[in-house]
Structure formats: structure tokens, C-alpha cells
Amino acid sequence: MVSTVFLVALGGAIGASLRYLTGVGVMRLLGPQEFPVAIITVNVVGSFLMGVFVVAAAQRGLTHFSPFVMTGLLGGFTTFSAFSLETMTLLQRGDSGHALLYVVLSVGLSVGGLALGLMAARGVFT
Structure with a gap:
């Protein structure tokens, strides 16, 4: 149990760091944006990677990596709470x-x- 929690924490730290770096990269690439492009980018990319991992793990017998990859890495990378905050910020600005x-x-x-x-x-692993 302790080793699983450690793997989730490690994955979360890596995922959150990657989310931060993605935000910095988007800001440098596009400049300041009124629309939360960085957050939507990590959510779409994270969702894509989750789909790839689910199939790859099932086909290759790698489901034991799920706590690290799905809960930790991708959970730390994707940003539903940030999504909610960005939505409310837009609403509070009157930008419905x-x-x-x-x-x-x-x-x-x-x-x-x-x-x-x-x-x-599925095209790759089946």
C-alpha cells in the first residue's frame, strides 16, 4: 500500500510539473490569452494519453502501472479543478x-x- 501511494505521489508530481511547463510553453508560444488555451490543451492531451494507456495496459498486461500513470501522472497533468476555476472566472468577468x-x-x-x-x-496493440 505504501509503495502504491508513493507511485501515485511521484506520478502526480511529474504530471503537475508537466502541466506547469505546458502552461509556460503555451504562454511563450501564443503570448497572454484571454481564453484558457493551456488548460484545455492539457485536458485534451491528457485524455488522449489516458485512452492510449488504457488499451496498452490491458493488451500488454501493464495494469499494475495504473496508479502511477492514470491516478498520478495523468491525474496531476489534467486539470478539472483548474477547468472549473477558469469557467467561473470567465463567467464572473461577464464573458458567458x-x-x-x-x-x-x-x-x-x-x-x-x-x-x-x-x-x-487499439490499432497499435491489437
Whole structure:
């Protein structure tokens, strides 16, 4: 149990660091944005990677890595709480159009990213 918790914590630290670096990279690439591009990027990419991992782990017998990868790494990388905060920030600014767009794109593209990850991994691992 302690080793599993350690793996989740290690994965979370790595995932959160990657999320931060992604935000810095997006900011440097695009400059300051009114729309939360960095958060939506990590949520879509994280969802895609989750789909790939689920299939790869099942096909290759790697499910024992799930606490590290799914709960830790990808849980630390994706940002539902940040998504919620960004949505409320847009709403409080009176930008309900962007808030609605952000919610629809975040959910739709993240679910789509997961579906694409599943399909891509099934093509590789089956």
C-alpha cells in the first residue's frame, strides 16, 4: 500500500510539473490569452494519453502501472479543478459566451481525445 501511494505521489508530481511547463510553453508560444488555451490543451492531451494507456495496459498486461500513470501522472497533468476555476472566472468577468465555448470544447474535445487515444492504441496493440 505504501509503495502504491508513493507511485501515485511521484506520478502526480511529474504530471503537475508537466502541466506547469505546458502552461509556460503555451504562454511563450501564443503570448497572454484571454481564453484558457493551456488548460484545455492539457485536458485534451491528457485524455488522449489516458485512452492510449488504457488499451496498452490491458493488451500488454501493464495494469499494475495504473496508479502511477492514470491516478498520478495523468491525474496531476489534467486539470478539472483548474477547468472549473477558469469557467467561473470567465463567467464572473461577464464573458458567458467564452465560458460556454470553453465548457463545450473542454468536454467535447477531451472525450474526443480519449476516444482517439483508444482507437489509436487499439490499432497499435491489437
